[in-house]
Amino acid sequence: MxxxxxxxxxxxxxxxxxxxxxxxxxxxxxxxxxxxxxxxxxxxxxxxxxxxxxxxxxxxxxxxxxxxxxxxxxxxxLGWFARLWAGYVGLRNRVMPWSSRSTEASETGRG
Missing domain, CATH: 1.10.287 (Helix Hairpins)
Incomplete structure (x- = not known):
């Protein structure tokens, strides 16, 4: 290691x-x-x-x-952090839709 x-x-x-x-x-x-x-x-x-x-x-x-x-x-x-993070990612994806293409799987936990 x-x-x-x-x-x-x-x-x-x-x-x-x-x-x-x-x-x-x-x-x-x-x-x-x-x-x-x-x-x-x-x-x-x-x-x-x-x-x-x-x-x-x-x-x-x-x-x-x-x-x-x-x-x-x-x-x-942490519930409050997860809600804030989900809100941030949702806002980011609405403002800059191209930013979510490569990271969408990792943000949702599928990557």
Missing amino acids: TLVAGVRRRIQRLGPYQSMVLLAIPVAVVEPLKFVSLFVAGKGHWLTGTGMIVAAYAVSLLILERLFRVVRPRLMT
Whole structure:
């Protein structure tokens, strides 16, 4: 078993609220960094600020998305979260119907 697989299995064994806290930790770090990068760029350090914001968005998109895919089944056991997620997916599919084509099976649990 590789290190990544072991970590993934440990994360999958967490309860729903523990999974939510685990997801909130990187968000609490990454989101303020986006504002800090704007401040740095505003002080005249354009390249540093741009690099910081690109890195913050990369972490946000890549790591948080991957972590959410791992903890989503646990979060879906919470009734209120499942209702919010279903509402979000339904709204997204109405606004951008093309976005549901490739992910429709995974959203409904068939993938």
